[in-house]
Amino acid sequence: MAVVQKLLRGASGEFALLRSHPDEHLFGVQLADKRPDCLAEGARLAESRGARFVDLNCGCPINLITGRGMGASLLRKPARLGRLVAAMKAAVKVPVTVKLRTGWHEEKVNVMDVARACEDGGADAITIHGRTREQRYSQAADWDLIGRVATERGVPVIGNGDILTPYEARERMARSGVRSVMIARGALIKPWLFREIKTGRPGFPRPRSASRSSGASWSCCASISERTSAAGSDDALPAVAPRLLLPLRPGSRGAVRRGGARAPAPAVALQPPPPSSPLERVLGATRAETHQRLAEELLASLTCEEACERAQRLALSLPAGGGDADLRVAASEVAG
Numbered sequence: 001m002a003v004v005q006k007l008l009r010g011a012s013g014e015f016a017l018l019r020s021h022p023d024e025h026l027f028g029v030q031l032a033d034k035r036p037d038c039l040a041e042g043a044r045l046a047e048s049r050g051a052r053f054v055d056l057n058c059g060c061p062i063n064l065i066t067g068r069g070m071g072a073s074l075l076r077k078p079a080r081l082g083r084l085v086a087a088m089k090a091a092v093k094v095p096v097t098v099k100l101r102t103g104w105h106e107e108k109v110n111v112m113d114v115a116r117a118c119e120d121g122g123a124d125a126i127t128i129h130g131r132t133r134e135q136r137y138s139q140a141a142d143w144d145l146i147g148r149v150a151t152e153r154g155v156p157v158i159g160n161g162d163i164l165t166p167y168e169a170r171e172r173m174a175r176s177g178v179r180s181v182m183i184a185r186g187a188l189i190k191p192w193l194f195r196e197i198k199t200g201r202p203g204f205p206r207p208r209s210a211s212r213s214s215g216a217s218w219s220c221c222a223s224i225s226e227r228t229s230a231a232g233s234d235d236a237l238p239a240v241a242p243r244l245l246l247p248l249r250p251g252s253r254g255a256v257r258r259g260g261a262r263a264p265a266p267a268v269a270l271q272p273p274p275p276s277s278p279l280e281r282v283l284g285a286t287r288a289e290t291h292q293r294l295a296e297e298l299l300a301s302l303t304c305e306e307a308c309e310r311a312q313r314l315a316l317s318l319p320a321g322g323g324d325a326d327l328r329v330a331a332s333e334v335a336g
């Protein structure tokens with residue numbers, strides 16, 4: 001999500017968000033603003049830097065954004081939102097999409113009206129996160145409501161909320177009639193969840209440790225690295241990287257909690273294979289320092305192959321052992 005006002009001020013950190021990594025084959029930019037002319041200009045900027053689609057953020061719940069009339073605040077005035085979509089559509093050739101919540105709060109659930117306004121404004125697709133702004137993550141996403149909008153509207157609807165397994169993706173799509181689903185937290189647990197959904201085979205073929213470390217985590221780090229270095233803040237990256245690696249540990253159950261802060265962790269199908277190779281042992285290491293070192297090796301790599309070699313070398317150089325405590329703490333921090 002890029003804040004258009006910052007783009008128009010020329011903020012380098014915001015422009016960094018418009019950069020894509022070569023591994024990102026379908027790169028889109030989400031924009032936050034509330035003015036038609038600014039959104040049109042933001043959309044043009046994103047398109048000129050390679051965005052294959054531009055999305056309007058109408059879901060961000062945080063006060064900093066809604067207090068300035070952006071994000072979920074846009075849900076309150078559907079007709080005005082329709083005009084914003086129309087302004088973006090007129091400015092670019094790439095598809096324009098909109099990310100919605102179901103409403104501002106439970107007494108103001110108005111996603112049916114909002115979706116109609118977006119369609120009238122020319123949106124090419126709309127994504128619905130099945131919760132209101134006030135609900136944040138406190139309740140299960142309302143897939144019945146998402147389904148009602150999908151049935152009623154001609155514009156393709158993408159459903160979003162609480163999908164953590166291929167079974168859920170399939171079941172939600174079939175039951176609600178949405179064209180597609182969007183996944184956020186599930187991908188933080190299992191970056192290969194998309195492949196599981198595509199193949200319909202959960203965990204099979206389970207990515208080998210090499211592809212987990214060289215593919216998923218490397219491109220994740222590299223992508224963030226590209227952006228943070230463009231923003232001139234590379235220093236922050238080593239602190240972030242071990243967190244990115246957490247979900248890749250064998251047997252990781254990730255850090256997502258479903259349906260509210262007290263709900264149990266979701267049963268993600270991640271049965272660890274026995275740590276057979278040195279690299280599996282590193283990914284399954286129980287010491288935070290080991291993950292820090294692995295993160296450093298990945299960050300120092302220029303290609304996926306080099307990342308893999310470095311990780312292998314590290315694996316061979318490490319003694320076995322360590323306590324689980326450090327990583328449990330780190331995992332609960334991510335969950336918080």
Ligand SMILES: Cc1cc2nc3c(=O)[nH]c(=O)nc-3n(C[C@H](O)[C@H](O)[C@H](O)COP(=O)(O)O)c2cc1C
Nearest residue numbers: 001057059099129160161162163182183184185186
């Ligand atoms: C770390 C994180 C960052 C997010 N950033 C954005 C964002 O920039 N724009 C947006 O529309 N939604 C954002 N979301 C919300 C997700 O897109 C999604 O609507 C929400 O997490 C529900 O989907 P899930 O149950 O699959 O996580 C973010 C969610 C998470 C967990």
